[in-house]
Amino acid sequence: SPTSESIKMKGSDTEVNLAVNLAEKFTKQDPDFNIAISGGGSGLGITSLLNGQADIANSSRPLSAEEIEQFKQKKIAIRTVVFAEDATAFIVHRDLPLEEIDLETLGKVLSGQLRNWSEITSVNLPINIYGRQSSSGTHSFVKKKLAIEFSTAAKEMTGNAQIIEGVKADRSGIGYVGAGYVAHDPHAVQYIKILKIKETKAGAAVSPVDPGAIKQRLYFFQRPLYQYVLSSSWEKVAPFIQFEKGAIGQSVIEAHGYYLIN
Amino acid sequence: MKIKLSAENLNISFGSKDVLKNINVSFAEHEVTALIGPSGCGKSTLLRSFNRMHDLSADAKISGTLKLDGLDLYGSETRVTQVRKRIGMVFQKANPFAKSIYDNITYGLKINDLPHGKNVVEKALQEAFLWDEVKNDLNMPATRLSGGQQQRLCIARAVALRPEIILMDEPCSALDPISTLKIEELIVHLKKRYTIVIVTHNMQQAQRVADKTVFMYLGEIKEEGPTQQLFHYPKEEMTARYVNGQFG
Amino acid sequence: MKIKLSAENLNISFGSKDVLKNINVSFAEHEVTALIGPSGCGKSTLLRSFNRMHDLSADAKISGTLKLDGLDLYGSETRVTQVRKRIGMVFQKANPFAKSIYDNITYGLKINDLPHGKNVVEKALQEAFLWDEVKNDLNMPATRLSGGQQQRLCIARAVALRPEIILMDEPCSALDPISTLKIEELIVHLKKRYTIVIVTHNMQQAQRVADKTVFMYLGEIKEEGPTQQLFHYPKEEMTARYVNGQFG
Amino acid sequence: MKLKTRLSIDVCFKYIFKVTGLLVLLLLGAILFMLIYNSISFFLDVRPIDFITGLEWNPTGDTPKYGILPLIISTTLVTMGAMAIAIPLGIGTAAFIAEYASPRLKNMLKPIIEMLAAIPSVVIGFLGIVVVGPGIANLADLQNGLNALNGAILLAVMALPTIITVAEDAIHAVPKTYKEASYGVGATKWQTLRKIVIPAAAPGIIAAVMLGVGRAIGETMTVLMATGNAALLPTGMFASVKTMTATIAIEMGEVPYQTTHYYALYAIATVLFFMTLLANILGEYFINRFRKYHAV
Amino acid sequence: MRFRAERITTIVEWGTLLLSTGLVCFFLVIILWEIVSKGAAVISAEFVLQVPKEGMTAGGILTPIIGTVLLTLLTALFAIPFGVCCAVYLQEYASNNWFTRTIRASIRNLSGVPSIIYGLFGLALFVQGLQFGTSLLAAGLTLGLLSLPYIITTAEEALMRIPNSMREAALAVGATKFETIRDVVLPSSMSGILTGVVLTLSRAAGETAPILFTGAAFYINQTRASVNQEFMALPYHLYMLSTQHQSIDAVRPIAYGTALVLVFVVFVLNLAAFYIRYTYRKNEN
Numbered sequence A: 001s002p003t004s005e006s007i008k009m010k011g012s013d014t015e016v017n018l019a020v021n022l023a024e025k026f027t028k029q030d031p032d033f034n035i036a037i038s039g040g041g042s043g044l045g046i047t048s049l050l051n052g053q054a055d056i057a058n059s060s061r062p063l064s065a066e067e068i069e070q071f072k073q074k075k076i077a078i079r080t081v082v083f084a085e086d087a088t089a090f091i092v093h094r095d096l097p098l099e100e101i102d103l104e105t106l107g108k109v110l111s112g113q114l115r116n117w118s119e120i121t122s123v124n125l126p127i128n129i130y131g132r133q134s135s136s137g138t139h140s141f142v143k144k145k146l147a148i149e150f151s152t153a154a155k156e157m158t159g160n161a162q163i164i165e166g167v168k169a170d171r172s173g174i175g176y177v178g179a180g181y182v183a184h185d186p187h188a189v190q191y192i193k194i195l196k197i198k199e200t201k202a203g204a205a206v207s208p209v210d211p212g213a214i215k216q217r218l219y220f221f222q223r224p225l226y227q228y229v230l231s232s233s234w235e236k237v238a239p240f241i242q243f244e245k246g247a248i249g250q251s252v253i254e255a256h257g258y259y260l261i262n
Numbered sequence B, C: 001m002k003i004k005l006s007a008e009n010l011n012i013s014f015g016s017k018d019v020l021k022n023i024n025v026s027f028a029e030h031e032v033t034a035l036i037g038p039s040g041c042g043k044s045t046l047l048r049s050f051n052r053m054h055d056l057s058a059d060a061k062i063s064g065t066l067k068l069d070g071l072d073l074y075g076s077e078t079r080v081t082q083v084r085k086r087i088g089m090v091f092q093k094a095n096p097f098a099k100s101i102y103d104n105i106t107y108g109l110k111i112n113d114l115p116h117g118k119n120v121v122e123k124a125l126q127e128a129f130l131w132d133e134v135k136n137d138l139n140m141p142a143t144r145l146s147g148g149q150q151q152r153l154c155i156a157r158a159v160a161l162r163p164e165i166i167l168m169d170e171p172c173s174a175l176d177p178i179s180t181l182k183i184e185e186l187i188v189h190l191k192k193r194y195t196i197v198i199v200t201h202n203m204q205q206a207q208r209v210a211d212k213t214v215f216m217y218l219g220e221i222k223e224e225g226p227t228q229q230l231f232h233y234p235k236e237e238m239t240a241r242y243v244n245g246q247f248g
Numbered sequence D: 001m002k003l004k005t006r007l008s009i010d011v012c013f014k015y016i017f018k019v020t021g022l023l024v025l026l027l028l029g030a031i032l033f034m035l036i037y038n039s040i041s042f043f044l045d046v047r048p049i050d051f052i053t054g055l056e057w058n059p060t061g062d063t064p065k066y067g068i069l070p071l072i073i074s075t076t077l078v079t080m081g082a083m084a085i086a087i088p089l090g091i092g093t094a095a096f097i098a099e100y101a102s103p104r105l106k107n108m109l110k111p112i113i114e115m116l117a118a119i120p121s122v123v124i125g126f127l128g129i130v131v132v133g134p135g136i137a138n139l140a141d142l143q144n145g146l147n148a149l150n151g152a153i154l155l156a157v158m159a160l161p162t163i164i165t166v167a168e169d170a171i172h173a174v175p176k177t178y179k180e181a182s183y184g185v186g187a188t189k190w191q192t193l194r195k196i197v198i199p200a201a202a203p204g205i206i207a208a209v210m211l212g213v214g215r216a217i218g219e220t221m222t223v224l225m226a227t228g229n230a231a232l233l234p235t236g237m238f239a240s241v242k243t244m245t246a247t248i249a250i251e252m253g254e255v256p257y258q259t260t261h262y263y264a265l266y267a268i269a270t271v272l273f274f275m276t277l278l279a280n281i282l283g284e285y286f287i288n289r290f291r292k293y294h295a296v
Numbered sequence E: 001m002r003f004r005a006e007r008i009t010t011i012v013e014w015g016t017l018l019l020s021t022g023l024v025c026f027f028l029v030i031i032l033w034e035i036v037s038k039g040a041a042v043i044s045a046e047f048v049l050q051v052p053k054e055g056m057t058a059g060g061i062l063t064p065i066i067g068t069v070l071l072t073l074l075t076a077l078f079a080i081p082f083g084v085c086c087a088v089y090l091q092e093y094a095s096n097n098w099f100t101r102t103i104r105a106s107i108r109n110l111s112g113v114p115s116i117i118y119g120l121f122g123l124a125l126f127v128q129g130l131q132f133g134t135s136l137l138a139a140g141l142t143l144g145l146l147s148l149p150y151i152i153t154t155a156e157e158a159l160m161r162i163p164n165s166m167r168e169a170a171l172a173v174g175a176t177k178f179e180t181i182r183d184v185v186l187p188s189s190m191s192g193i194l195t196g197v198v199l200t201l202s203r204a205a206g207e208t209a210p211i212l213f214t215g216a217a218f219y220i221n222q223t224r225a226s227v228n229q230e231f232m233a234l235p236y237h238l239y240m241l242s243t244q245h246q247s248i249d250a251v252r253p254i255a256y257g258t259a260l261v262l263v264f265v266v267f268v269l270n271l272a273a274f275y276i277r278y279t280y281r282k283n284e285n
């Protein structure tokens, strides 16, 4: 049967845990289903498609013009699936007296122009930035959205989880992670705080964990999550994609703190 | 008397070091020849060249002709394994295999497709005066034997193959006087069938066992001749000084 | 004659193996004493016990009293380093340090805070009849010397410290007759100042150099006495067989 | 068996050994080729001098920066920190085991060292996250213990067994006769150890240290997990550092193949390769200098 | 006076060495204590025999255990024959000239090459070049390459320890070179070679960096494996659980359990090496 053929799924770290849960649930329905899931980042997923090392690429960003060109050159046909919506949350330590932040200030913080919390809050602590490695999809997403270069003092953590760990322990830390990572982790919420984002200084503050706002696309750092599938592999992958869109799949996505497609 | 083994114009060097210089020597059948000379003069080197042990040293350069019954030992058609089967060797340092005593004797026999029953082993060990000491421990690792026993085992191993020539490099250096005496008896006994060349530091030993003695010095043969003549009426002053300037 | 070094009721065992049994022996000042006996009888073990080399073997058990000029060598107040400085040792196997020839001699001098100039080194090497052969290569690694040269270097190293006693364990076993003769001369020369104990397998050597000879057998002292008497009028039959049943 | 058969078997195996041998050498040689080939591709885009002396590593910026100096300095810092801990401890322990420990103690210590060596680097890295990191943060009153010191401590633990076993072997291999000779002229145990045993074992000990250095420079997982990975010029042992190996491990996952950034990672690997090579060659040089004293 | 000073220095000297030894032991105790005390809590038959569940926050680690076992087998299959043959070639056949000396030095250096570089090479050669894809095969070969220099050097050392007089003994009774190697050289060096092999494999089993890009996957939903598929491996699993997983606190106990199993696996391999060395040594003496 085609489903017993092994499927390779690679890509965004943001989506990898979700994919694992989906695969696990699907295996219960179809015990022959055979999948290998890896993280590594959106870029890895997409290049793996190009190199024939994956059937599905999870990506937290759209294809770049360059990548589209590469697919064309290699005559590789792919199909795009948007299967969830993600919001990037900015987190600080629970004790930091800061609830919301506007884009301009956030940009200054992350680019290293502001170096001490005293410039925007009442505490005198140096700002510690917990970021992702430069080639991560989330990293480039935030960078592009804010149109800044990250401070070179930013720590580069190898995953969302490490960022949360870092900020948890660091009163002066700020970091960014997929909203899903914090929304449903009761341990995390004890120690960290999710900042509300204002697009302008006067604008309304929006939380990334507010489903209503996300649905209305009000949160500034929100983005669709993609799955790119090799057309040649579509047949063996299709049942899984169907499953994602079905009732169980959708509930898993929600339970993970991501949002459904309108 | 028939010449069994000979070297003509033999030169050996290791790297840039000349160790043997234009050696001409021959060993007669059924005789015992002793090689004497001060330490480092090249006795072992000469002996080892006959069964092509220098093939192992990459930097050894050998020129000249070595012959066994007219067979060119280093000829391109000559098979080194056959040469070594015909020329047995007992080394300066005892080197038993890390096998049982029994297997030490049979190894060479098996390799060469010779009979290797228990009686063959017993015979070889008896010839080397070792049988009585080890007959109940034939399966013991040979490495557990004492130094002197190991040396006799190596002699037994060589003898078992019934070679035509036995080269012995100081076979008694690790032995006490009584075992030494036994080995000397053995040598005298063996020469009826084999041709024997023995390196020794011991002047008395040379006189007791050797028909002919060759005196080497600094890589050259200084003098050779019948043993009694060489010891008692040496032609060279160097020889006289070496054989007399000492013991008893 | 003054007793310089002595052992009373000495027993030594390694693990469960008794090697020396109730040894009583003494060595007189300015005399050469030879220890003879078949291989494995315990000569080296006895010699090594005097400068406490067995401290290195964990399984060595020693009982009895060893005295140097009345000082208990194994006493709790006795410093082993001082014992060893006063009792020089030349080992059965030559054991030069992996240093230059020069440093081999000066090492012990430096350790003991003694003058270690070039002249001291030269003197020591001359006493061991090695100076002429190495005077141009003092910085050469000692390990490159020939076996015999290494042994003489070890003698030089021991002599350099001006010990009171020199213990020599077969110092000539690796030497050619000429070097042997030189070492023997050296021994006879040294005994004017030092007390010397020498282990040898060579009966002639014992007779040439020793004032007194001790014959050991299986860990016991079978007989001792003035050399000439022991060799020519042995009291024990065992002794007679050992000193006669062999070489010319 | 007939002599002819024996001789043909002999020749046959000679070729089998030779061919497999050469094949292995070829494969291992290909590693160097791959490094150089990809590095050349990189240096077609970026000038070597900018690469080696550049103070900024930011390959995904709007104007990508490929300065490797911060990474080299980070690697050096962590390695030297590790060696400062591991060399004295290692040689001390080796000497203790070889010269002072009773046979029973020795039989206990050797397995301990081997167990330490057996622990995979990822486990050490894990402990860096859960034990050493928080420990450092507590003691030094830092927000976060993921820094160079953490990496150095962990690498020291990883390099120690190598240093100890190799050095102990070397010390143990010093012939007993050397020691006897030294005791024979009245030297104490300590003097013998320092002046005879350790010099005689020097080649082995230097080899040990060099192996340790090589291991520390090249260790990936531990530093990846424990040093915080900030691509800055490090300001001290408490700074987060991003070593060369960690850079490769982090970024290779996400770079598109055959891009400048991809080649840049191979270029880092090449530099890393030559750093370890240098350590080894230096070690070799000293080994040869000492070995001539041991030539028989 | 001098006597007392001497005794004090002796104590200080001795103490220094004892202290460093103590510290080294202390490191091991800490490591083991941390892993065993926290890991033992989650270890059970289920933990070892079940696949990961609930997004790897529950269940066991059977899949990575299987992956590590297969990976190590593959490594052994590739590295042992090639490594030993290469060592025999270098030690017994190749003449000792500048060429072989260079080769030998290169091999020594290769054993010092960082494992991540082998990962890069495996990616370039096996995954991309030979089109094995990210797979068990590619990763196994990569680890095999990584192991080769170790196996070659330890095997060469073992061969080198066999004194020439042993070879001469065989040659002198008329053995051919191959017979000498087969009957005398290899048997005498077997303990050394085997010990080196097993230790190298235990090292390979614990490696992470070389499999990062050559075939290790974050999650596999099946326990059956084949050489052209990706796999889970214990060290990679631990790395992922401790740095990449979404609920890092929820999986921490599993991470400890994984660490414990991993350490157990390599310890068992080491014990095997220890045993081999011990029995052979006993037989040799």
Ligand SMILES: Nc1ncnc2c1ncn2[C@@H]1O[C@H](COP(=O)(O)OP(=O)(O)OP(=O)(O)O)[C@@H](O)[C@H]1O
Pocket (backbone or CB within 6 Å): B014, B017, B019, B038, B039, B040, B041, B042, B043, B044, B045, B046, B057, B092, C147
């Ligand atoms: N493989 C080798 N490489 C270099 N030099 C060698 C080699 N074998 C022997 N020599 C040198 O050749 C010379 C003669 O050595 P050989 O072993 O033949 O002496 P010998 O007469 O047997 O001495 P001894 O009585 O001490 O055994 C010595 O100077 C030795 O150093």
Ligand SMILES: Nc1ncnc2c1ncn2[C@@H]1O[C@H](COP(=O)(O)OP(=O)(O)OP(=O)(O)O)[C@@H](O)[C@H]1O
Pocket (backbone or CB within 6 Å): C014, C017, C019, C037, C038, C039, C040, C041, C042, C043, C044, C045, C046, C057, C092
């Ligand atoms: N460290 C040791 N452990 C166990 N046994 C030992 C040790 N040293 C010596 N022996 C044993 O003690 C006995 C006497 O040895 P020793 O070396 O004193 O003999 P020797 O008389 O010097 O012989 P040789 O003339 O062969 O040198 C031998 O049986 C030997 O095996």
Ligand SMILES: [Mg+2]
Pocket (backbone or CB within 6 Å): B043, B044, B045, B092, B169
């Ligand atoms: Mg010789």
Ligand SMILES: [Mg+2]
Pocket (backbone or CB within 6 Å): C043, C044, C045, C092, C169
């Ligand atoms: Mg002795």
